[in-house]
Amino acid sequence: MASMFENSSILRLKPLGGIKVEVARQSGCGTSGGAGKSSCGSSDGPADMPPEIWEKVKNHPCYSEEAHHHFARMHVAVAPACNIQCNYCNRKYDCSNESRPGVVSQKLTPDQAVKKVLAVASEIPQMTVLGIAGPGDALASPQKTFDTFRQLQEKAPDIKLCLSTNGLMLPDYVDEICKYNIDHVTITINMTDPEVGAKIYPWIFYNHKRFYGREAAQILTERQLLGLEMLTARGVLTKINSVLIPGVNDQHLIEVNKAVKARGAFLHNIMPLISEAEHGTVYGLAGQRGPSAHELKEVQDACMGGANLMRHCRQCRADAVGLLGEDRSDEFTLDKVEQMDVVYDLGKRRAYQQKVEAQREAQVAAKKAALLAQGVDDGMKVLVAVATKGNGKVNEHFGHAHEFQIYEVSATGTAFIGHRRVDHYCQGGWGEDDVLPSIVTAINDCHAVLIAKIGACPRDELKEAGIEPVEKYAHEFIENAALGWFADYRERVAKGEIVHQVRGDAAIRQGAYLAA
Amino acid sequence: MAYKIDDTFCTGCSACEPECPNQAIYEKSGMFYIKPEKCTECIGSFDEPQCVSVCPVDDTCIIDKSYPRYVAA
Ligand code: SF4
Ligand code: SF4
Numbered sequence: 001m002a003s004m005f006e007n008s009s010i011l012r013l014k015p016l017g018g019i020k021v022e023v024a025r026q027s028g029c030g031t032s033g034g035a036g037k038s039s040c041g042s043s044d045g046p047a048d049m050p051p052e053i054w055e056k057v058k059n060h061p062c063y064s065e066e067a068h069h070h071f072a073r074m075h076v077a078v079a080p081a082c083n084i085q086c087n088y089c090n091r092k093y094d095c096s097n098e099s100r101p102g103v104v105s106q107k108l109t110p111d112q113a114v115k116k117v118l119a120v121a122s123e124i125p126q127m128t129v130l131g132i133a134g135p136g137d138a139l140a141s142p143q144k145t146f147d148t149f150r151q152l153q154e155k156a157p158d159i160k161l162c163l164s165t166n167g168l169m170l171p172d173y174v175d176e177i178c179k180y181n182i183d184h185v186t187i188t189i190n191m192t193d194p195e196v197g198a199k200i201y202p203w204i205f206y207n208h209k210r211f212y213g214r215e216a217a218q219i220l221t222e223r224q225l226l227g228l229e230m231l232t233a234r235g236v237l238t239k240i241n242s243v244l245i246p247g248v249n250d251q252h253l254i255e256v257n258k259a260v261k262a263r264g265a266f267l268h269n270i271m272p273l274i275s276e277a278e279h280g281t282v283y284g285l286a287g288q289r290g291p292s293a294h295e296l297k298e299v300q301d302a303c304m305g306g307a308n309l310m311r312h313c314r315q316c317r318a319d320a321v322g323l324l325g326e327d328r329s330d331e332f333t334l335d336k337v338e339q340m341d342v343v344y345d346l347g348k349r350r351a352y353q354q355k356v357e358a359q360r361e362a363q364v365a366a367k368k369a370a371l372l373a374q375g376v377d378d379g380m381k382v383l384v385a386v387a388t389k390g391n392g393k394v395n396e397h398f399g400h401a402h403e404f405q406i407y408e409v410s411a412t413g414t415a416f417i418g419h420r421r422v423d424h425y426c427q428g429g430w431g432e433d434d435v436l437p438s439i440v441t442a443i444n445d446c447h448a449v450l451i452a453k454i455g456a457c458p459r460d461e462l463k464e465a466g467i468e469p470v471e472k473y474a475h476e477f478i479e480n481a482a483l484g485w486f487a488d489y490r491e492r493v494a495k496g497e498i499v500h501q502v503r504g505d506a507a508i509r510q511g512a513y514l515a516a
Numbered sequence: 517m518a519y520k521i522d523d524t525f526c527t528g529c530s531a532c533e534p535e536c537p538n539q540a541i542y543e544k545s546g547m548f549y550i551k552p553e554k555c556t557e558c559i560g561s562f563d564e565p566q567c568v569s570v571c572p573v574d575d576t577c578i579i580d581k582s583y584p585r586y587v588a589a
Pocket of ligand 1: 521
């Protein structure tokens with residue numbers, strides 16, 4: 001049966017054999033938020049996932065690609081201090097782990113942050129998750145972080161809280177984390193071998209001292225893994241972020257995957273290094289490159305066939321506000337928020353969330369039907385790019401897309417592979433011809449691109465590049481559209497109208513992704 | 517001598533502020549400064565001046581030569 005779980009890209013790490021990990025127990029810690037509670041009755045979670053875990057993740061845009069269409073998260077930058085130095089980071093800007101290098105978030109005091117969150121949540125019912133992440137480390141300024149969480153738990157109990165940390169101070173704050181409604185913790189773990197770590201972290205500040213090189217990396221990895229074990233023991237969900245740095249930790253990440261899985265990590269997110277000289281990072285200045293789309297997918301696939309990886313992280317700008325493909329942060333700047341009279345309307349938020357439940361069910365039913373229509377599985381797998389502005393549908397104009405979602409399609413189903421960010425092709429109605437080649441490079445590994453509409457000029461150029469532009473499935477659910485096109489494609493191949501060919505590699509775009 | 521913060525390099529990240537054993541570091545409109553009369557160079561408290569060790573930007577927390585060397589009372 002196609003459960004909600006298969007439909008989304010929430011994929012749980014299965015513990016390694018022989019090691020018993022209690023991820024599922026909720027030992028009184030991390031009470032799950034009320035967000036979906038009132039309306040969850042009908043949405044059945046996956047068979048192998050305990051209901052309380054499903055409850056935690058189903059409306060979380062960082063955990064579920066499908067939830068990304070309906071729900072939004074926001075970050076507030078209340079904790080700019082950091083206690084480690086990373087070679088992919090330029091401290092003048094945001095942390096390039098959760099967000100993007102070269103972008104500065106507005107620093108807020110806990111009180112300002114709380115008001116901003118309440119203002120956004122009242123205006124945008126989709127906002128269900130609040131995170132404290134970069135710039136800085138949430139646990140390097142624990143007072144500011146926990147003061148923000150404490151106030152929010154009182155004033156907006158339906159908002160889920162999450163934090164990101166490098167893990168150095170994590171073991172000391174597990175008890176504190178369990179006091180609040182924090183059910184998701186993200187830890188950035190780039191290595192478990194201090195030799196590798198020494199190439200990523202020049203130093204750490206720990207116990208009132210600076211440690212360098214191997215010694216620093218040794219302390220860091222011990223503290224990270226201990227913190228992860230402690231969270232797992234307390235039933236707090238964890239996501240591990242790893243930055244793929246070609247030539248430094250690419251093969252090593254397979255070891256990291258095993259180590260975190262053995263300690264009960266719920267998700268592992270392997271993301272590409274973003275590195276350009278103008279970001280002023282150590283790597284950027286030294287010419288360390290980021291991985292290509294193919295290299296990224298190869299490491300992701302090597303980590304257990306991709307069955308336990310999260311692939312939809314788009315490394316959003318840290319203080320972006322809004323749903324997929326839109327950024328409304330300009331409406332919520334500090335000055336504007338201070339002028340606002342905020343009324344927190346829980347009823348309005350619940351009503352929206354109920355509407356989403358109904359829509360998700362329709363989506364699952366539609367996918368089932370599309371799968372039934374597929375012929376025999378001959379093992380063929382292709383990638384398709386999709387332009388969407390939300391609601392799980394093919395509903396974006398080619399020229400308006402900020403990014404394309406990439407799905408792998410076969411006769412047995414669809415799997416979400418990732419995003420490709422692109423520059424806007426259409427500016428004020430005019431196609432920018434110099435932008436088109438970069439879009440083609442970004443989706444060059446795809447056989448087709450599904451869009452709501454496309455102009456004549458880019459259509460011809462895409463065809464030329466061997467990518468089929470498809471408007472036929474405009475406003476249909478993405479997975480149906482992909483399966484429908486795939487059935488049609490195979491039919492044409494079978495009839496000899498076209499010849500099936502293997503596509504090339506694609507480039508991962510560098511630079512800031514400004515839309516949420 | 518006391519330490520001072522070179523405000524051309526300081527990113528305002530606030531990492532140094534809570535580390536100072538003497539609350540000598542304070543914020544003023546997003547930038548951080550050291551009160552020289554309160555700074556003990558961390559002598560007697562820690563092996564390393566804490567602001568120097570935690571600061572992500574090299575040569576930002578530096579000795580202010582216009583003050584005499586700190587002598588423990
Ligand atoms: S740690 Fe350094 S950069 Fe950060 S506020 Fe203090 S002096 Fe400025
Ligand atoms: S040297 Fe020590 S006492 Fe002086 S400002 Fe820095 S942290 Fe404070």
